[in-house]
Amino acid sequence: xxxxxxxxxxxxxxxxxxxxxxxxxxxxxxxxxxxxxxxxxxxxxxxxxxxxxxxxxxxxxxxxxxxxxxxxxxxxxxxxxxxxxxxxxxxxxxxxxxxxxxxxxxxxxxxxxxxxxxxxxxxxxxxxxxxxxxxxxxxxxxxxxxxxxxxxxxxxxxxxxxxxxxxxxxxxxxxxxxxxxxxxxxxxxxxxxxxxxxxxxxxxxxxxxxxxxxxxxxxxxxxxxxxxxxxxxxxxxxxxxxxxxxxxxxxxxxxxxxxxxxxxxxxxxxxxxxxxxxxxxxxxxxx
Amino acid sequence: xxxxxxxxxxxxxxxxxxxxxxxxxxxxxxxxxxxxxxxxxxxxxxxxxxxxxxxxxxxxxxxxxxxxxxxxxxxxxxxxxxxxxxxxxxxxxxxxxxxxxxxxxxxxxxxxxxxxxxxxxxxxxxxxxxxxxxxxxxxxxxxxxxxxxxxxxxxxxxxxxxxxxxxxxxxxxxxxxxxxxxxxxxxxxxxxxxxxxxxxxxxxxxxxxxxxxxxxxxxxxxxxxxxxxxxxxxxxxxxxxxxxxxxxxxxxxxxxxxxxxxxxxxx
Numbered sequence: 019x020x021x022x023x024x025x026x027x028x029x030x031x032x033x034x035x036x037x038x039x040x041x042x043x044x045x046x047x048x049x050x051x052x053x054x055x056x057x058x059x060x061x062x063x064x065x066x067x068x069x070x071x072x073x074x075x076x077x078x079x080x081x082x083x084x085x086x087x088x089x090x091x092x093x094x095x096x097x098x099x100x101x102x103x104x105x106x107x108x109x110x111x112x113x114x115x116x117x118x119x120x121x122x123x124x125x126x127x128x129x130x131x132x133x134x135x136x137x138x139x140x141x142x143x144x145x146x147x148x149x150x151x152x153x154x155x156x157x158x159x160x161x162x163x164x165x166x167x168x169x170x171x172x173x174x175x176x177x178x179x180x181x182x183x184x185x186x187x188x189x190x191x192x193x194x195x196x197x198x199x200x201x202x203x204x205x206x207x208x209x210x211x212x213x214x215x216x217x218x219x220x221x222x223x224x225x226x227x228x229x230x231x232x233x234x235x236x237x238x239x240x241x242x243x244x245x246x247x248x249x250x251x252x253x254x255x256x257x258x259x260x261x262x263x264x265x266x267x268x269x270x271x272x273x274x275x276x277x278x279x280x281x282x283x284x285x286x287x288x289x290x291x292x293x294x295x296x297x298x299x300x301x302x303x304x305x
Numbered sequence: 306x307x308x309x310x311x312x313x314x315x316x317x318x319x320x321x322x323x324x325x326x327x328x329x330x331x332x333x334x335x336x337x338x339x340x341x342x343x344x345x346x347x348x349x350x351x352x353x354x355x356x357x358x359x360x361x362x363x364x365x366x367x368x369x370x371x372x373x374x375x376x377x378x379x380x381x382x383x384x385x386x387x388x389x390x391x392x393x394x395x396x397x398x399x400x401x402x403x404x405x406x407x408x409x410x411x412x413x414x415x416x417x418x419x420x421x422x423x424x425x426x427x428x429x430x431x432x433x434x435x436x437x438x439x440x441x442x443x444x445x446x447x448x449x450x451x452x453x454x455x456x457x458x459x460x461x462x463x464x465x466x467x468x469x470x471x472x473x474x475x476x477x478x479x480x481x482x483x484x485x486x487x488x489x490x491x492x493x494x495x496x497x498x499x500x501x502x503x504x505x506x507x508x509x510x511x512x513x514x515x516x517x518x519x520x521x522x523x524x525x526x527x528x529x530x531x532x533x534x535x536x537x538x539x540x541x542x543x544x545x546x547x548x549x550x551x552x553x554x555x556x557x558x559x560x561x562x563x564x565x566x567x568x569x570x571x572x
Contacts, residue, residue: 075425078349083425131550147432149420151356152346159420159434161442170434170442172544189546276430277444279461283404283550 061089061141063264069239074201077148081155082201082235084146087163087275091144091233091243091263092137097216101245101259114222114252121220127213131282133169133190135214136207136229137245137259140164143266143277146203146233158196158203163277173205180208188225190214203233224251239265335539336360340511345473348421352428353473353507355419358542362505362515362535363412368488372517372531379493379529387494387524394492400485404549406441406462408486409479409501410517410531413437415547416538419505431468431475436544445477452480460497462486475505496523511537 075083093100098108110118128134142163149157153176160171173196180193188211196205210227232244241263248256268275346354364371369379383391401407415437422430433443445468452458452465458481465481482499504516513535520528562571 077423077425085422085424133548147420147422147430149356149418150348150423151421152348152354156356157420159432159442161432169546169548172546190548190551191546274448274450276446279444279463281406281441281462 061143061264062267063089064239064267066239069265070237072238074235074238079154081148081198082203083148084158084203084233084235084241085148086145086241086263087143087266087277088145088241088263089141089143089266090139091241091261092139092245093217093221093259093261094139094141095217096219097137097221097259100217101261103257103259108221109254109257110221111252111254117222118220121215121222123218123220126215126218126220128215128218133214134162134164135190135210136171136192137231137243137247137261138214138216139261139263142280143275145277161277164280164282180206183208188212192227192229199232201234203231205229205231205233207231222252223247223249226251241265332539332542336536340509340536341539343510345507345510350423352421352470353475354421355475355505355507355513356421357513358416358418358538358544359513359535360414360416360538361412362513362533363410363517364489364531364533365412365414366490368491368493368531371489372533374531382525382527382529384524384526390494390524391492394487394494396490396492399487399490399492401487406486407435408462408482408488409443409464410503410515410519410533411486411488412533412535416542416544418544434544437547437549452478455480460484464499464501471504473506475503477501477503477505479503494524495519495521498523513537 077083098105123129128138128140134140140162144160144162147159147161148155149159155175158173158175160173162169169191171191171194173194175196177197178195180195186193186209188209190211190213192207192210194205194207196203198204207229208227210223210225210229212222212224212227215221216223227247227249229248230246232246233241234244235241243261243263245259245261246256247253247259266275348354369376380388396402401411407413413435415435417433417435420432420434421428422432427447429446429448431445431447433445435441435443443463443466445466447468449469450467452467458465460481460483462483462485464479466477466479468475468477470476479501480499482495482497482501484494484496484499487493488495499519499521502518504518505513506516507513515533515535517531517533518528519525519531564571
C-alpha cells in the first residue's frame with residue numbers, strides 16, 4: 019500500500035498515510051512539462067457506465083449526500099475550455115485579456131502554495147464536508163487534498179446574508195452563503211480578493227467578482243457545477259460555465275477512498291522542479 | 306464584532322467578512338466573561354455535538370505546565386536523546402512559525418472546530434479545522450477501520466487517526482506521526498514511535514476536556530498523561546480566513562528580543 023513514488027516527481031507530494039491510489043487526473047501517460055518528463059497515472063474515478071449504476075445517496079434528513087470525494091468540477095488549465103466555451107468566447111475586457119496573455123505560469127500564486135479559490139480545482143480529490151450540528155446543517159466546508167494550499171473553504175448554511183459591501187475585507191475565499199433549491203446546492207460568493215488566477219493560463223478577475231455555483235449530483239458518480247461568473251471589472255457580461263465532477267473510485271482492495279495529507283509548504287518545488295519555465299528569464303512559458 | 310485586535314500579533318490575517326460587522330461587544334470582550342453556560346447539545350441521533358468554535362484544549366508554550374504536570378516532571382521522564390534534542394532547539398527554529406502544521410495535541414491561540422459529517426451511512430469521518438497557523442485540516446476515520454501496520458504508514462504531521470465514541474467521550478487514537486513538529490514553543494520533542502490517545506469530553510455547553518495519553522519509548526521513559534480544557538467561544542464567532550504563507554512574518558515577530566522598528570534581534 020505504499021504510495022506511488024511517481025507522485026513525488028509530478029508535484030510536491032508529501033506522502034500521505036493511505037492507499038496507493040494513482041493520483042493526477044487529466045491527461046494520462048508519460049508527459050513532458052517544460053522539459054521534465056514525468057508519469058501521470060490519472061486519478062481513479064468511476065467510469066461513465068458505473069456512474070449511473072447506483073442510486074444517488076441521501077443523508078438521514080433527506081438531503082442529497084454531496085460528500086464525495088470528487089475529482090474536477092472546476093477550472094484548472096483554462097477556464098474557457100474547461101467550462102465548455104470555444105476559444106475566444108470568454109467575454110474578457112481588453113485589459114483582462116492582455117493581462118492573461120502576459121502572465122507566466124511560473125508566477126501563479128497557487129504554485130507558491132497560496133489558495134486556489136473558486137472555481138479552481140486541481141488533479142487531487144476534494145470533499146464537501148457537510149457539518150451537522152444540534153441546529154442542523156450549519157456549515158459546509160470544502161476540503162481539498164492540497165491541504166494548506168487548498169485550505170478549507172467555508173460556506174454558511176444557516177441562512178445569513180452577505181455583510182454590506184462597505185464591510186467586505188477582500189480575501190481568497192470571499193464570503194460564501196449556501197442554500198438548497200430542490201436537490202441543488204446553490205453557493206453565492208462575494209468579497210473575493212483579486213490575487214488568485216482562475217486557471218494556470220492566468221485568466222484574471224477583480225474584487226467585483228460575484229460567483230454563483232449550482233451543484234447538482236446528477237448520478238451516483240457525477241456532479242455538475244453550473245457556474246455563473248459576474249465581474250464587471252474584468253468581463254463585459256456575466257458568463258455561465260459548466261463543469262462536471264467525477265466521483266473518486268475507492269481502493270479496490272479496501273473500498274476506501276480518502277484524502278491524503280499534503281503539506282504544500284513543506285517542500286514546495288512545484289514551480290521550478292516541476293519544470294515550469296520562464297523562471298528568471300521571463301521570456302518563455304510552456305503553454 | 307470587530308475581532309481584529311485579537312489577532313494583532315499576526316500580520317498575515319485576513320478577516321472573514323461576517324466578523325467585520327459592527328455592533329455589540331467584541332468576541333474577545335465576551336470571551337473574557339468566561340464560556341457560555343448550558344446543557345451539552347446533541348445531534349438528532351443523540352451523539353454529543355462537538356462542533357462549537359473552541360479555544361485551547363492543548364499545549365502552546367509548555368506542554369508540561371499547560372497539561373497539568375508539576376514542574377520538572379516531564380524533564381525527569383525524558384530519555385538522554387530527548388534531552389539532547391531539546392537542548393539543541395531554540396524558538397527561531399520552530400517549524401510551526403514557518404507555516405507548517407502544529408501536529409497533535411498542540412493548539413494555537415486561535416479557534417478551531419470539530420466537523421461531524423454524517424453521510425448516507427453513519428458518520429465515516431470527522432475533521433478538525435484550525436483557524437491558524439496553517440490553514441489545513443486533520444482527518445479522523447470514524448468508520449471502524451483499524452490502523453494499517455505501522456510499516457505501511459508514511460510518517461505525516463497529523464498521523465493516521467481512528468476515532469470512536471465511548472459513551473459521550475470521543476476517543477481518537479493516532480500513530481504514524483513524523484518527528485518534525487514540536488509539542489510546544491519550548492521544543493519538547495518526540496519520535497516517529499509516538500502514539501497518542503485523546504479523550505474529548507464535552508463537560509458542559511462551554512467547556513470540553515481533552516485527556517491525552519501518549520507513549521514514545523524513544524523519548525520518554527514511561528507513558529505520559531496530560532489534561533487540557535477547551536472553552537467555547539461566544540455565539541456568533543467563526544473561524545477567520547488566515548493564510549499563513551501569504552505574508553508570513555509570524556516567526557520573526559514572535560522571537561523574543563525582536564525589534565520590529567529596527568528589524569534586529571537582541572540576544
